[in-house]
Amino acid sequence: MILRPERWNASGSLVPVVATSLLLWSTLYSISKPNARRRVTIPLAAAFTVIAALNARNFSSNDIVNSIFARFIIIYFSHSLFILGFVSSPELEDERKRWLIARSMRPGGAHGPAIDDQQISDNASGSSNYVFSYKVLLNPLCFGTKWEVPLRAVRGGGGDSLATRFAHKSRSITPASDLKQPSFPSEIRGKTLQKPKSRIMFILRRLFTLFCRYLALCIYFDQDLFFWMPRGIPENRDDYILGGDNFFLKSLPCLLVGRCSNDAHAHTQAVRATLLRLHWVLVQIVPDYCTLSSYHDILAIIGVATRVDDPSEWPPMYGSIAEAYTVRRFWSSFWHLLIYRSFSTFSKSILAILGISGRHPISRYTHNILVFLLSGIMHEIVPWLLTPDQCMKCGCHHQIWRFVLQVFGMMVEGAVQFVWIKLERWLFGPGVEQVRLYVAMKRCLGYMWVLFWLIWVAEQTYFPFTYCLAS
Structure with missing residues (x-):
């Protein structure tokens, strides 16, 4: 770990801490007010983000901690921008109603024969709206909401969340007075009323x-x-x-x-x-x-x-490394997806501006490139904030290339998989996918491919940068 006690003092950390506190307060307060004009908060949140990021180097004496802090600031602002700028007010209010209804159905909650608009209004008073803000903003995976990243459900805990089940069962909210508790799916009521973990x-x-x-x-x-x-x-x-x-x-x-x-x-x-x-x-x-x-x-x-x-609201951040037998699965099934929802939304907006529809043949890979490009830019910004001298000397663009190159790995394996499947069915027939030994062999080949790919990417990105620093 890189320690810098000689150039760090506790008073210097006040600026990033205060700026981050104001960023959190301004966004949480904005979401806590139903039907508020939330987009006016974006410039204020952006200003606090810039101040905190520019002073991330002074957050602590440990550059690894500072790096995580800087990434947290950027990821939090990106997610806040998604909620404040890309989620419409009716959508957010629908989600607030879903959450309040789900909250009232929990053991110890308000169990009446019906949940009407007055109950929604009563439940939304006081601290409930701030808790809802916390659930939405400090939740970049949008877990338990209609915007939830789907793969999180398979990483443990996802299936036990009432909010998740209800959000998936009821995408379009009806007036609260029409939502009778008996009309909820029995599986949701059973999951709600059972003893919690x-x-x-x-x-x-x-x-x-x-x-x-x-x-x-x-x-x-x-x-x-x-x-x-x-x-x-x-x-x-x-x-x-x-x-x-x-x-x-x-x-x-x-x-x-x-x-x-x-x-x-x-x-x-x-x-x-x-x-x-x-x-x-x-x-x-x-x-x-x-x-x-x-x-x-x-x-x-x-x-x-x-x-x-609840325990069910905290699934593991990462998936199983055993799932990483392709480059695509390495990033989608094993790696964390903290930036996926916001960066994916930004990417789709860029594609819409460029006039590339979702049905276009190149749309999928262009979307992937943009998501990884945004991630690479985020990872490049961090060393510029913490070690600007190194970036001035050798550049930090290797971070961008590290992420963008992943898409080309996905393209290569996609082409190979397409040909492999054709040959597989032609040579062995459709039943070969059920042979465990054959599946295990393919998995092993996949693990080797991912390892060699990561080695090659390291050669193309980290090696030139490290050579420059050592020169």
């Missing part, structure tokens, strides 16, 4: 998981392990030269098929090149996975312990 067990599980993530980070950042290289020779600038010694054509075959078994030096260099590339693959995954998930666990524990949230 144990908060104590949820908190204990999250505490144990948090401890495991802490141990993983301690092991990962151990100096001897993190910088270990064969024969104790530390990494140097020459390791990042991408010349004629292509890793995939020389070093990898050397290890896999023993082409350099008689040359000790070549074998050592091949091991060194492989370890270095695996290191950079882990750099792309492990710190974010463990750190962001740890913060997510802490917030989940606080939300559930204070009874503001």
Whole structure:
């Protein structure tokens, strides 16, 4: 971890903390007022975001914490912009009604023969609107709303949320006086009235998981392990030269098929090149996975312990790594989707401005490129805020390329999968998909493909940047 105690003081953190507090207050207050003119809040929120982001370097003495803080500011503003600028007032008020109705149906809530408009008005008074604001704004996955990112339901907890079920069952709200409790689907009523999951067990599980993530980070950042290289020779600038010694054509075959078994030096260099590339693959995954998930666990524990949230409202931030057997599934089924809803909406708006309809053949991949481009821009902004000297010297555009290149990986695997399926059915017939050994073999090939793809992307992005810094 990068510490900067010599250039950090506690008073300097006041500016980003105050700006962030004002950003949160202004947006939460705007959403808490039914039928308010929310778009006027956007310029104010943007100003607080800029102030907080420009001072993110002073938030703490740890650059990793500062990086997460800067990304939080950008992600929160993006999601707020989606809610304030792209969700219409009737849509938001419909969602408020859904939430209030769902809240009244919970054990201990208001259970009457009917839920009328007066009850909605009564329930919306006081702190309820602020809780609703919290549920909407500090929820970039839009979990439990009509804008929910669909894949979150399969990551655990999604199916147990009343708000999610009700939002999916009733997309268009009718007047509250027409919504009788008996008219709700029986599965929703049963799910609502059953005994909720144990908060104590949820908190204990999250505490144990948090401890495991802490141990993983301690092991990962151990100096001897993190910088270990064969024969104790530390990494140097020459390791990042991408010349004629292509890793995939020389070093990898050397290890896999023993082409350099008689040359000790070549074998050592091949091991060194492989370890270095695996290191950079882990750099792309492990710190974010463990750190962001740890913060997510802490917030989940606080939300559930204070009874503001239910355990079912806190599914895991990341999916299972076992699902990452294609590049597309790596990003959609394993990686977090915190920016997907807002960036996807922005992308669709850009496509609409360009006149590219959703039915156009290139629409899907253009949409993907724009989403990853926006994500890359966000990740490039962060080092410009925290380490501007490095970006001035070597540029930080490798962050943009790292994300945009993912779409080309999806294109390649999409073409290969199309041909593979045709050949598969022609050679083996349609029943081959049920053969477990065959499916396992395809999974293993998929994992190898994703690993090699991440290695290649690291070579094209991190290696030139690191070589420049070492020069």
